[in-house]
Amino acid sequence: MRCPVCAAIDDKVVDSRLSDDGRVTRRRRQCLACAHRFTTFERLDTQPVVVVKRSGEIVPFDTVKVAAGIHAATKGRPIDDADIDHLVETLEEQARSCPTGITTEQLGLGVLEWLAERDPVAYLRFASVYKGFDDPDDFQREARLFKTGSPSDHSDAET
Ligand SMILES: [Zn+2]
Structure with missing residues (x-):
């Protein structure tokens, strides 16, 4: 110094x-x-990873919410949880490397591109809800629509 x-x-x-x-x-x-x-x-050199909503509001990148939406779309499909984790990490890195944050649109497209290469059913499930995305919460909200369990099945524990 x-x-x-x-x-x-x-x-x-x-x-x-x-x-x-x-x-x-x-x-x-x-x-x-x-x-x-x-x-x-x-x-410690840390910068919060953020997502920019269509309204312009900036919210933290929530890996749990993003993963929940992808898990829901791929439920019962031949896609490994580890691969999904990797995708979420990749998206988070993408968001981190963008100084202004990633937009919900980019986030959704990133997932769609990834699914398009792997599973047409999961792709269509995700695409059907993607258009309405305005908030990372939507990943989680829409995720519930995919779930076919009983109404009491609100647990996110999918091991
Ligand atoms: Zn000196």
Whole structure:
């Protein structure tokens, strides 16, 4: 870290402590050239992954909701859960790499493209509800429509 006084870049850490909530490491450094002491803060580099709704509202990318919609569309179809998990990870990465977030439309299309290559039935199920998507909640809401279980079957536990 460049010394703010003499601009030398060699320093040693003379003290290091964690903030109370454990999210920040505070380091007290001493310049090896001029002995000036200064402080640096280290934080985890995280950016929330977001989805942009058609209304422009920005909401967090919820992997559970997205996965629920895909699971519902592929229920009883020969598609591995692990493959779905991988798709959700891929979509999340896509959203993460886009500084303005992924739109619900892009998200839905991403799922459709993926299903198109794998299973026509699941594709049609998903396509039939995709047009109305405006919110990640829709993945979950529509997911219930696919479920053919008894009315009391609201459990998402599909192991
Ligand atoms: Zn210095």
